[in-house]
Amino acid sequence: MRADKRKNLEAKGWKVGGAKDFLGLTDGEAAYIELRLKLAQGLRAKRSQQGLSQTELAKAVRSSQSRVAKMEAGDPTVSLDLLVRSLLALGASDRELGQIISRGRKAI
Secondary structure, eight states: OOHHHHHHHHHTTOOOOOHHHHHTOOHHHHHHHHHHHHHHHHHHHHHHHTTOOHHHHHHHTTOOHHHHHHHHHTOTTSOHHHHHHHHHHTTOOHHHHHHHHHSOOOOO
């Protein structure tokens, strides 16, 4: 948000914050959600780089296309285990996993 817009909203009595503030998340909860979203975005990027469809990835990890779509969307019903296993199935190295986790997340 632009600084001038934030200042204007705050001057009118609005409280400005992020999802963490709005939902009342702890630092740990916010970090966990951010980790899930980074892994989901990394999975989508890695699959696209390899030119694979969601169906092809689903076959590789013995899952369904709809589950892969949920993984890439950051659906909370998808386990971290499945996200990491899927990245490994795409050939992600330990170093690549670390890079996915450590970089900033693009807006989804």
